[in-house]
Amino acid sequence: MVYSDAATALVGLREVHCTLAIFSSRTIQKQQQSKDSVFFRDGVRRIDFVLSYVDDKDGERKQERRRVFEANLVKVGLELEIEDKSESDDRKTYFVKIHAPWEVLATYADVLKIKVPFKANDIPDNSEMPMNWLSTPFRLPEPIMQPEPDFFTAPFNKSKSDFFLIEDRDKFFLPSTRNRIVYYILSRCSYIRDECGERDKKGIKRLLNNSTYTAAFPLHDSRYWTKSKDVNCDSDRYNLYKYWAGFFSFFKEQPLNLIRKYYGEKIGLYFAWLGFYTEMLFFAAVVGTLCFVYGVLTYDDNEWSKEICSDEIGGNIVMCPLCDKKCGFWKLNTTCNSSWQSHLFDNVGTVFFAIFMGIWVTLFLEFWKRRQARLEYEWDLVDFEEEQQQLQLRPEYETKCNSRKLNRITQEMEPYLPITSKCARICLSGATVLLWISLIIACIIGVIAYRLAVYAAFASIMKDSPTSNLEVVGPYITPQLATSVTASCINFVIIMILNLMYERVAVWITDMEIPKTHLEYENKLTVKMFLFQFVNYYSSCFYVAFFKGKFVGYPGDYAYMFGKWSKLRNEECDPGGCLIELTTQLVIVMTGKQVWGNIQEALVPWLMNWWASRKARSYPESLYSRWEQDHDLQGFGQLGLFYEYLEMVIQFGFITLFVASFPLAPLLALFNNIIEIRVDAWKLTTQFRRPVAAKAHCIGAWEEILNGMAVLSVVTNAFIVAFTSDMIPRLVYMYAYQPEGEMNMKGYINNSLSVFNISEIPLPNRPEDGENPLWYRDYRNPPGHENQYSHTMQFWHILAAKLAFIIIMEHVVFLVKYFVAWMIPDVPSDVKARVKRERYLVQEYLHNYEVEKLKIQLSQQSHSECTCTPMIYPSLTKHEVLSECL
Numbered sequence: 001m002v003y004s005d006a007a008t009a010l011v012g013l014r015e016v017h018c019t020l021a022i023f024s025s026r027t028i029q030k031q032q033q034s035k036d037s038v039f040f041r042d043g044v045r046r047i048d049f050v051l052s053y054v055d056d057k058d059g060e061r062k063q064e065r066r067r068v069f070e071a072n073l074v075k076v077g078l079e080l081e082i083e084d085k086s087e088s089d090d091r092k093t094y095f096v097k098i099h100a101p102w103e104v105l106a107t108y109a110d111v112l113k114i115k116v117p118f119k120a121n122d123i124p125d126n127s128e129m130p131m132n133w134l135s136t137p138f139r140l141p142e143p144i145m146q147p148e149p150d151f152f153t154a155p156f157n158k159s160k161s162d163f164f165l166i167e168d169r170d171k172f173f174l175p176s177t178r179n180r181i182v183y184y185i186l187s188r189c190s191y192i193r194d195e196c197g198e199r200d201k202k203g204i205k206r207l208l209n210n211s212t213y214t215a216a217f218p219l220h221d222s223r224y225w226t227k228s229k230d231v232n233c234d235s236d237r238y239n240l241y242k243y244w245a246g247f248f249s250f251f252k253e254q255p256l257n258l259i260r261k262y263y264g265e266k267i268g269l270y271f272a273w274l275g276f277y278t279e280m281l282f283f284a285a286v287v288g289t290l291c292f293v294y295g296v297l298t299y300d301d302n303e304w305s306k307e308i309c310s311d312e313i314g315g316n317i318v319m320c321p322l323c324d325k326k327c328g329f330w331k332l333n334t335t336c337n338s339s340w341q342s343h344l345f346d347n348v349g350t351v352f353f354a355i356f357m358g359i360w361v362t363l364f365l366e367f368w369k370r371r372q373a374r375l376e377y378e379w380d381l382v383d384f385e386e387e388q389q390q391l392q393l394r395p396e397y398e399t400k401c402n403s404r405k406l407n408r409i410t411q412e413m414e415p416y417l418p419i420t421s422k423c424a425r426i427c428l429s430g431a432t433v434l435l436w437i438s439l440i441i442a443c444i445i446g447v448i449a450y451r452l453a454v455y456a457a458f459a460s461i462m463k464d465s466p467t468s469n470l471e472v473v474g475p476y477i478t479p480q481l482a483t484s485v486t487a488s489c490i491n492f493v494i495i496m497i498l499n500l501m502y503e504r505v506a507v508w509i510t511d512m513e514i515p516k517t518h519l520e521y522e523n524k525l526t527v528k529m530f531l532f533q534f535v536n537y538y539s540s541c542f543y544v545a546f547f548k549g550k551f552v553g554y555p556g557d558y559a560y561m562f563g564k565w566s567k568l569r570n571e572e573c574d575p576g577g578c579l580i581e582l583t584t585q586l587v588i589v590m591t592g593k594q595v596w597g598n599i600q601e602a603l604v605p606w607l608m609n610w611w612a613s614r615k616a617r618s619y620p621e622s623l624y625s626r627w628e629q630d631h632d633l634q635g636f637g638q639l640g641l642f643y644e645y646l647e648m649v650i651q652f653g654f655i656t657l658f659v660a661s662f663p664l665a666p667l668l669a670l671f672n673n674i675i676e677i678r679v680d681a682w683k684l685t686t687q688f689r690r691p692v693a694a695k696a697h698c699i700g701a702w703e704e705i706l707n708g709m710a711v712l713s714v715v716t717n718a719f720i721v722a723f724t725s726d727m728i729p730r731l732v733y734m735y736a737y738q739p740e741g742e743m744n745m746k747g748y749i750n751n752s753l754s755v756f757n758i759s760e761i762p763l764p765n766r767p768e769d770g771e772n773p774l775w776y777r778d779y780r781n782p783p784g785h786e787n788q789y790s791h792t793m794q795f796w797h798i799l800a801a802k803l804a805f806i807i808i809m810e811h812v813v814f815l816v817k818y819f820v821a822w823m824i825p826d827v828p829s830d831v832k833a834r835v836k837r838e839r840y841l842v843q844e845y846l847h848n849y850e851v852e853k854l855k856i857q858l859s860q861q862s863h864s865e866c867t868c869t870p871m872i873y874p875s876l877t878k879h880e881v882l883s884e885c886l
Contacts, residue, residue, distance in 0.1 A: 038083050038219050038233055038626055038788045040099060046170070050627045051096040051204070052215045055085065062212045069191035069207065070096065071354045076185060088628060089613075093214070095627050100182050102169045102742060108181045109156040109173065115380040116172070117151030117165045119841060123834060137251070144243050144255045147236070153380050154842045158331040163849050174265045175234075176693035179218035183692045186216065187395045198814055203395040215635065217689040219626055221262075224686050230787040236262045243680040250674050256375075263684070264693025265379050269372070270641055271677070274648060276371055278673040280364045284655070284666035287356055289347035291663040302343045303745035304730070309336035311542050312751060313567040318775040320555050321758065322572055323455050329774070330751075342580040345662060346725045354660040354717040358813035359820065361710040365703075366824040372698055373827040377835055392750040397516050407774045417514055429509040434529055436502050437535050444539045451487045452561060452568040458482045488588070495536050502532050506638075518694070522642065523701040529646060529707055537589065537650055541658050544582045545716070547722050549573035552790055555756040555776055573777075579725045590665065594672040597647055602679050605634045605687035636684070636691040642682060645702050648673075652706065656713035660720040714817075722802040726752075732798050751794075757783040 025628035038047050053066065057241040070080060083095040108115070139145070155165065166172050173181075183204075191212070207213045222228035223613045224245075227235040236258060244255055254275050260268030312331030321327035376382050401415035506528045515521035552570045553559040561568040573581060613632040651672070655665040684691075722728055733748050740746070753775045760783065761774075779795035781788050823872070 010620055038221055038228075039230070040079075040097060044368060045079060045098045045099040045101075046175075046178070046221055046233070047627070048100045048175075048178045049098040049186065049216065049218055050630070051098070051213050052093050052095075052627075052631055053213045054092050055094060059817065062210075065191040065207065065212045068193055069189060069212075072189050072191070073098070073185070075691040076189070077101060077107075078182070078185065083625075083627070087625075089632075090372040093631065095631070097627065098182055100178055100185075104185075105173050105178060105181055106156070106158045106161060108184060109177075110158040112181065112184065113155040114173075114177060114181075115153040116156045118163060118845065119152045119165070121150040121152055123837065138253055140252055140255055144239055144258055145253070147255075147258050147261055149379075152841055154846075159847075160849065163846070174261060175218070175221065176262060179690075180264065180695075182218075183216075188398070196646065203398060205395070213741050215631055215689075217630060217635065219630055219691060220690045223629070237690075239830060240681070241685045245678060245685045247675075247678045247682075250678055254677070257378075262377055263691060264695065265381060266689065266694040267641060267684075267695040268379065269375065269699060270644060271680070271695055272371070274374055274644075274673065274680075276368055277364070277648065277652075278677065280367070280672065281655075281670040284357065284360050285670045287360075288353055288611070288659070288663035288666045291353040292344065295344040295347045298347060299340070302340065304748045305336070305339040305343055305748075307749040308339045313344045317749075317753065317775050320774055324558075324567065324569055327455075332775070339579055345583050346727065348727075350660055350663060351721055351726070351727060353663045354721055355813055357656060357659050357666075357717065358710075358714045359816050361713060362817040362820050363824075365706060365710060366821055366826070369826040370824070370828050374831050376697055377831050381695065382835055393516060394518055394521060396511070396513055400514050405750055417516075419853065422513075429513055429528075432505065432509050434597045436498075436505065436532060439491050439493075440498055440532065440535050441539065443498070444491075444543070446486055447491050447494070448543065448571070449561060449568055450490065451483050452571060454486065455483045455571075468539055469858060491540065498536065499533075503529070506532070510662060519696070519700065521810050523754070525639075526642065526645075526701040526705070529642070530649065533646060533650055535651070537593070538653060538657065540589065541582060541585055544578060545658065545720055546587050549578050550723070554754075554778060554780060555761050555774065556789060579661055579720075580660065582720070582724060586654060586658050586662050586665065587668075590651070591668060594651065594668075594676075598672070598675055598679050601683060605683050609633055609687055628689050630689050633689045636688045640688075640691065645699070647700055648676075649705060649709075653709050656709060657716045658720065659713070660717040661724065710817075714810055714813045718806045718813075721809070722805050728802045728805055729798050732794070736797065737794060750780070752777065754778045754780040755782045756789070768810050 015340050026489075037043070039045060042049065052061075073080065077100075079099040079101060081097045081099070083097065085092055086094065090115040151165065186204040188202060189204070190202040191207060204213065204216050208216060208579050221233055222235040222237050224237050224241040227238050238257060240255070240262060243249060243252070244259070254271055256268055256272050256275075259271055296870065313331065315331055318329050319332055321329060331852065397417075403416055403418055404413045405416050407414045508523060510521060510525045510528065513524060515524055549572050551559050554574050559568055559570045561570055612630075616711050633801060651669055655669050659665050729752060730745060730748060733751055734743060734745060737751060738744065738747070754777075756774045756776060758774045779792045779798065781790055781792055783789070
């Protein structure tokens with residue numbers, strides 16, 4: 001069933017009369033009305049939606065569109081009331097207030113199959129936990145946590161409205177449901193006369209895009225800092241601000257049912273997922289902190305760092321220059337500090353934590369499925385996906401698909417996109433995504449080339465620089481630091497520019513694909529944006545972890561990025577090793593992104609709202625109406641929730657893909673998320689207009705993305721431990737190459753370095769002055785050996801050990817992951833029982849309802865013909881709900 005059927009049904013039921021009145025300035029009347037009123041001037045009809053527009057001097061076409069659009073809204077039964085611009089705070093904006101009467105709500109609730117209560121839930125709640133009193137400090141008041149009684153629900157059927165528990169028609173449908181229904185109508189209402197024949201000229205979205213209307217939004221029910229003065233109006237916004245959005249409530253549970261009631265299921269699911277993710281991070285943060293503490297406690301047992309720092313060993317080892325010509329020789333003991341720092345993260349505890357996180361990810365995803373299944377039942381989202389696919393088509397899909405075909409299930413003609421057109425659009429979209437991913441990879445290669453090119457330049461400039469003589473900061477102002485800082489700034493600018501550009505491209509190509517439903521649209525956009533963000537944010541970490549320092553060659557035969565003609569010698573690892581550099585990169589990118597994101601999320605909307613409401617602040621509060629207050633707030637936007645998910649999923653990647661290099665990453669993420677929940681709650685409650693309520697049965701494509709990242713994280717962490725850290729070479733040395741046969745690391749540094757004859761360095765690579773002999777990090781035969789400078793047998797033993805470790809770790813973790821996933825059912829047993837009972841009750845009560853209704857009809861007919869009572873049906877047990885309905 002589509003929009004035209006619903007409209008026909010409404011017109012057939014009754015003729016709706018609504019007066020479109022434009023009132024002149026009536027300050028007295030406006031002062032009499034409460035500034036927080038969410039009702040029409042009569043104080044009875046609730047405002048379900050508000051449209052605003054500015055009447056331009058040369059906007060005759062816009063005036064005609066508005067006139068036709070509003071007339072069509074009246075035809076389908078909506079009631080409108082217009083506020084003149086003279087009563088607005090800027091004296092320019094008109095406001096069209098929309099009310100949906102019962103007939104409209106009932107008809108479209110039937111069309112959208114909205115579930116409503118028909119019987120109080122009679123299943124006892126046995127979810128009390130032992131020692132539940134311990135959670136008392138974290139609880140919220142019961143009316144806030146459970147704002148509504150629990151009912152069994154069924155899809156609304158207008159012809160059987162007396163079957164449902166309807167006490168008050170004005171309050172039967174929640175405000176979030178009312179604004180969802182009105183937005184459904186607005187999205188499908190035409191703004192061109194029928195005789196024009198332009199089918200795609202419909203929908204409030206197009207009218208907003210062409211500036212016919214400036215905004216379209218449902219109203220908040222009160223100011224966030226005070227309750228509504230209208231006794232007929234709830235103050236859910238105030239309760240959310242008081243119990244949820246305050247930062248000092250960070251240790252309290254979230255009122256998910258109230259969030260769902262006020263903002264809809266889709267936003268409710270996001271905060272439920274974010275809260276559950278934060279709870280699970282607590283366990284990962286505890287284990288990660290213990291692994292870090294283990295690194296601190298074993299600080300003094302670090303034998304290889306002692307050898308590096310000692311004057312007898314590290315002070316006598318001269319290392320190869322890190323670049324050609326301009327870089328000089330350096331002593332190994334100059335890396336003393338970075339060696340000690342590396343031990344904090346590169347130890348046996350890190351290997352354990354990498355395995356633990358592989359299992360933690362599985363537990364997180366499996367327990368979330370169970371939590372999500374419980375919310376699906378409690379929030380009436382079971383079987384919602386089928387309704388979404390069949391009933392809630394995107395208006396753009398309906399208007400752009402000119403072809404029609406017969407739906408074999410509904411036996412109705414429905415729009416569809418031909419397979420040839422669909423394939424062509426998908427191919428073009430995929431090619432565009434690959435082009436942009438290639439662009440970001442090219443930019444990253446350019447940044448790497450920049451680092452290689454300027455390192456030698458900075459080394460030459462700083463060689464005799466006065467800054468090197470400074471006592472405090474002199475040792476830290478190095479070519480490595482200058483190169484890293486400038487390259488990071490360039491990389492940051494590139495990331496921001498490409499993000500800004502790609503965001504619009506992603507929306508454009510997703511629109512071009514013409515997805516069928518809103519769910520399909522969001523899933524397609526999610527995949528496109530995530531692929532780009534994945535490359536954008538993680539590429540530098542992947543480069544440091546798996547490429548930097550792996551293809552450098554040796555002093556006599558260095559490897560170059562674009563060949564020897566480029567003179568761009570491949571980067572070697574930082575003197576402290578690549579793992580500490582990966583740790584540094586991860587900390588900077590992760591914490592910087594989180595801190596900047598939270599500041600931006602809180603500050604930008606506040607500043608924009610402050611500026612937008614500057615004129616209204618000069619007027620008395622009694623003249624600042626509810627629709628004007630909300631109009632001056634920021635619009636949440638179609639992609640508002642999308643960016644919140646994207647931010648958290650990118651963080652999830654940081655704490656899973658590279659956690660072997662930084663066990664404290666879950667702890668940083670935990671602190672961030674505790675703040676993130678309250679920042680998101682605060683800005684949604686105070687700085688944004690009320691979003692249009694939407695339903696969603698799950699977190700969408702993000703769930704598959706999280707599953708994919710969970711699998712990838714096992715592989716990346718295994719490779720980080722094997723190839724980025726020095727864990728495997730140390731173990732091979734201790735068990736197989738320790739000269740004294742003892743289980744210790746004495747002599748490891750000498751064993752891990754190779755010797756090169758400085759006289760054999762080619763002239764283009766040779767520094768300006770030097771010493772002899774020369775050492776470098778590798779396992780190669782010394783000069784004079786029959787296979788000089790080729791890899792030793794120890795190198796191949798270490799490589800074999802690394803590959804064996806990867807295979808063993810991956811298989812062990814994957815086996816445990818799949819076993820845990822098999823052991824934990826996706827849907828709790830009590831939820832399955834409740835779903836089955838609800839379906840059974842729907843069938844039973846509907847059957848009894850029809851039987852009782854037919855008995856009453858036959859009884860009335862028989863009374864008009866004879867005085868006897870026909871015994872056609874046997875006596876049936878009457879349920880309490882039937883007596884209420886009949």
